Amino acid sequence: MTRYVLVGSGIAGFSAAETLRTLDPQADILMVSDDPYGFYSRPGLAYYLTGEIPEKQLQLFSKKGKLNLEVKQIIARVTNLDPIAHSLKTDRSGTLTYDRLLLATGASAVNLNIPGENLRGTVKLDNLEDIRLILSLVRHTRSAVVVGGGVVAVELVEGLVALGVKVHYFLRGEWFWPNVLGEAEARMIERHLAHDEVILHHHTEIAEILGKRDKVIGVRTTKGDVLRCDMVAVGIGVKPNKEVAQAAGLKTERGILANEFLQTSDPDIFAAGDVAQIFDPRSGHSSIDNLWYPGRKQGRIAAMNMAGQKQVYKRTVAVNVLLLAGIMTTIIGAIGSGRDDGPAYTTRGSSETWQQLPNTIATETGTDVSHLRLMVGEQILLGALVMGDQTISRPLRDMINAQVDITPIKPQLLQSDAQLGQSVMDYWIKTKS
Amino acid sequence: MNFPLSHETHHVQTLATGHVVPEPERCIQCGICSFNCPIGIDVRLHAWLGKPVADSYCLTCGECVERCPRGVLHFEKTGLFLEGKE
The missing domain is CATH 3.30.390.30 (FAD/NAD-linked reductase, C-terminal dimerisation domain)
Known part of the structure; x- marks a missing residue:
């Protein structure tokens, strides 16, 4: 019996588990993840923050639900991968062995790397734990500074506004999300944010988060201005969690390199989701999609190939x-x-x-x-x-x-x-x- | 003379000609649709499986279509004799 190990419980890992179970009802499938909450809708976190859904709604399937996959789950962080021995070491459950391995380790929020970042009141929107932290802090939060120019940052802004917090939104450039949106498009969004009483600060970056008794009390900008606030919410971007793969000698660039069969440089190891930098034979480029639906599709295709099929991942337009x-x-x-x-x-x-x-x-x-x-x-x-x-x-x-x-x-x-x-x-x- | 349809008859007729159809590519499985369904249909599961909400209890009230933040759901005509979908 083939032993499949899936590292990561996000959409790519879950989708792979679902496909493997369909292909092989008897397969030995083990999922390893350091997220104690397992599989839930990560993009849905924004709607939990705004109060549109309760926390339990983020879980797609109950244990007794229609898609009970009978997958063994271990909550642990993978610390070491040995491709030759086909084994993994974790911080909690010792050494695990595999026949075929999927690395769906996702991506993590990038830090600001400035003084004061570890103060209580500095938050991000990466996983369920982060939202729980924001909700626990918000009762004592009158105003917040949000930094970052993409989807997550604006979700933080909207979530905090919905929670009754006065929001200062710091934008590094001339307008919101300049590497994707044109000026007219960004201004439409900025007008709506201003209508919700968000205070926009263009050309503004944080130099330091100020604290007192380990708590955030304000920020100092790179221009030297000081602004009082109780929370700093950071959504500047993500970086793929490729460290274990890199240390194991797998080929990596921005993410873990995978061919069109989602196979890494080791034939028994596959990659999918936010960590996978996948080769597209049509364009000749390898690129990463930080998107939910491609993650699901990649998990499915990787699982088919892990089970011995020869399926090409056809990139549709993102x-x-x-x-x-x-x-x-x-x-x-x-x-x-x-x-x-x-x-x-x-x-x-x-x-x-x-x-x-x-x-x-x-x-x-x-x-x-x-x-x-x-x-x-x-x-x-x-x-x-x-x-x-x-x-x-x-x-x-x-x-x-x-x-x-x-x-x-x-x-x-x-x-x-x-x-x-x-x-x-x-x-x-x-x-x- | 006016012979209005009973609520039940009208409902069955509506379901026979149109239902809620998901576009899975847009769906991020947030569950707002299921949460807001007045009779508790798991609309999200339909979206996950890429299947129309052909549940006979569906009121076709449009609450899920209206609430979905990603425009995943829309009404689509259906029918035994309808050729082509749109």
Whole structure:
């Protein structure tokens, strides 16, 4: 009987367990993770923070639920991997052996690396433990500073606002999330945040978190200004948890390198999820998706290959749907390299493939409440960003995924007063039938 | 003369022609849909499995469609004689 060990209990690890159990009802499957809460909806944490769902709603399946996988679980941190001996060491349960191993160790929040970061009141939004901490502190929190320019930072802002905290939002650049959003798009979100009485501080970074009796009492900015606050919430990005793989001699770059079968440089070790930097034979690039659905798909494909099949992971265009300051936003495919001069971290809810963009013209249209940007390539649409009205987002996803030839409507799309949404919709209906 | 349909008949007719369909690629399994379903259908499980909510108890009230923060759910016509989906 083949012994499968899955490291990580996030979406990729869970999806792999589900697939392995389906493929082999008798298989010996062991899941090792240092998250004591097991598998839950990580992106759902933001809605727990805002109070839209209770904590127990984050769990997808009860133990007696419909998807009882009969997977043995160990709560421990993997400290060492020996690919030759096919063994793992953990901090709590000794040595484990495997026939096939999946590394789905995810990514962790990046620290600010500034003085005062360990003071009580400095928080992040990475796992359930973090939300519990925020909720325990919030009764004594009147004002907070949030830093970071992506999805997680804005989720922290919205969560704290919903909890009645006065929020100062520090943005390093000219506008919110500059490496993904254009100015008009970002300003829409900033207007909504300001409407919720969030105080935006552009071109502002923290130099030091100030404390008294081990508690946060304020921040000092790089310009030397001091701002009083009781909490500092950090959402500047994530870094893949690749240390164990790296120490074991597996090939790594930004993440653990995996081929199109999600196999690492060791044939019995596979990688999936936020830690996996996966080769795409079509583009010739290896990239990381910090996205939920690709993580699920990668877990499934890795499991099939672990079970002896030969399944290629076909990267579809990266899609994410976000609720940014109440504005539904769908990002599809490549939308640009953006402009952000600071250190580049990936953020949760983003994909490196969004940045890969050769020979493209951007064209956009919008109102106060909706915005549409198309990235028009030689013959196909390479990416799109849809804010507000989502009618066009499914047709766009289908067209970008299928690489539909848009030559007949390209001149129309590039006109200065183009009716982008209508042109795309009409063309989609025509090409579909 | 007016012969209004009973609530039950109207409901069965509605279900026969349309139901809630998930788009799994957009779903992050937060469970807001299931939490807000007035009769406790696990809509999220349907989204996980990529199956329409064809539960005969579904009121087609649209609460899950409206509440989903990621636009995963939408109503779609169904029917034995409907060719093509949209």
